[in-house]
Amino acid sequence: MSPCTHFSRTHLSSYSQMTTHSSADIRLPKTVRLEQLRNEAWVTILAGHAARAQFEDTAVAAGFTLNIRFQTESYDVAQALVGSGIGVALVSRLALRRLPGTTHRSLARPRLHREILAVTPADTTFTPLVATFLQLLYNVSRDIATSPTVE
Numbered sequence: 001m002s003p004c005t006h007f008s009r010t011h012l013s014s015y016s017q018m019t020t021h022s023s024a025d026i027r028l029p030k031t032v033r034l035e036q037l038r039n040e041a042w043v044t045i046l047a048g049h050a051a052r053a054q055f056e057d058t059a060v061a062a063g064f065t066l067n068i069r070f071q072t073e074s075y076d077v078a079q080a081l082v083g084s085g086i087g088v089a090l091v092s093r094l095a096l097r098r099l100p101g102t103t104h105r106s107l108a109r110p111r112l113h114r115e116i117l118a119v120t121p122a123d124t125t126f127t128p129l130v131a132t133f134l135q136l137l138y139n140v141s142r143d144i145a146t147s148p149t150v151e
């Protein structure tokens with residue numbers, strides 16, 4: 001099968017995954033390994049999503065099964081639940097929010113990540129703002145990728 005020539009793919013960024021904890025949970029260092037969290041209750045994305053499958057596979061590879069206390073479709077809801085003490089969550093840097101009662105830790109091992117791509121028409125004759133829009137997306141991606149995330 002030949003590659004599609006009607007669309008262009010632009011790599012914007014790779015975002016590492018962060019763990020989100022209750023701010024009352026001060027016993028963890030600024031960088032954690034997933035196996036350090038094996039006994040935690042988790043707030044996760046709903047089963048069936050690619051991020052959830054990646055997370056479950058990674059937990060199994062680290063030698064444990066997730067103790068899932070709550071599932072949601074929203075990373076904002078997950079972080080709010082973490083702030084209320086329900087559990088911990090794995091959240092992409094792209095979705096991190098500074099919510100009351102939460103703190104964030106980098107996940108050192110394994111280094112999970114997401115690739116963010118923009119797909120646009122290959123021929124932008126009739127869509128002249130594509131280049132401007134891609135530059136804006138790239139700038140926002142760069143800002144997010146370089147912003148401090150660990151509290």
